[in-house]
Amino acid sequence: MKRSMVALAGALALALTGGATSSAFATTSITPAQITTGFAGSAYGSYIFNTDKTLTSGPTASASIACTGATGKTASNNVSGLNVPAIGTVGNANTTVKTVLTTTSKRIEGKSTVAGANLLGGLITAGAITSESTAEKNTAGAFAGTNQTTIADLKVLGIAVNANPAANTVIDLKVPLLGSVGKVTLNGQEKRLVGTTYQVSTTALRVEILKAGLLGLKVGTDIRLGVSNVKLTPPQTGYLAGTGYGTRATLASGLIGSGPTALASVKCAGGTTTANVAAVNIPGAVSAGASVTTATGVLTPEAKSTVVNTIGGVNVLSGVIQVDAIKAETSASRAPGGGAVKLTDTSTFTNLRIAGLPAINASVAPNTVIQVPGLGQVTLHKVSKSSTTIIVTMVEIVLSQALGTLPTGSKIQIGYSNSSVGA
Incomplete structure (x- = not known):
């Protein structure tokens, strides 16, 4: 009887603990919506530059999504074709980056399409150029990515090339009488896990000039067409973004006449970055003294x-x-419990004067637009906002006539700040 009671007690204990053990070690399943990840991605049509940056075009039609964990977001851009001296022509560009919730994963997709190109005096010609990159994380926590390139009617040195070249195909740019002056890389691909960040990138067509000989081109000239980059990043409590600079000039064609000075950006996970220049000069248009940009991000409190x-x-x-001094200052913040983003603008002018317009002074109202003879349309303390972002440009000028090296229609920005907090 005693033995039976012990056996019965043991069986009962086994049944009870067995149920508990099964529950404790069962794999918890999650839905795609419960996957935790951050997203970052960008795409552009073309980026052309040389080592000393005396030539810089682009990135054109740049679209990006950064510092967010939300699906259902889309960024897109487009730009007309352009003609870059000594390089050639690049067709219209269209780009898209989006975050997607699928039935099995969370995914980010980037796509760039360029209508066509004729480069280096016809040494390289192509019809539509497309690159696509995707990165996804499934409910098991596994990463996966894809790269795809299509280049229609591609010819290099007059020789037709397959529209779907193999990954990282390299062609020697061997020009008659000059020999090898560089290389062409088709369908440049990368997929890798860096720490806990998974990244995928695709460059449809890249030309690198490695030896002198082609008229007007310096060694180090780099031509990139059809570029898409996507990343899955670790999740965090808030996603930060922001950029500031002193001056920038953009030609009506989209070419950069003078790149951003004292450029600094907020890091997605926080920290402080600073940039400064001793003086600023856009020939024939703008001169200024020292410019300093400080970009700061924090996640707590x-x-x-x-x-x-x-x-x-x-x-x-x-x-x-x-103007004696300009301060462009913005901030964006979100409380720990979530809710709406608080956007602030504490930007100021010190002793602003405009010839012939004595009523305009440092107290000018935001988004004041005036026409200045001999210069063009001027917007003072330009402010734009979305639910998560604020952008301030203290002086924005669209030229009504050529000034120095800047043609009619060029845009000059002075004192720029934007801040953002994403979900």
């Missing part, structure tokens, strides 16, 4: 992005516009 650019002694067109 609340997610907050702050960008401050200062620039002193601004002089536009030999005194048409003068």
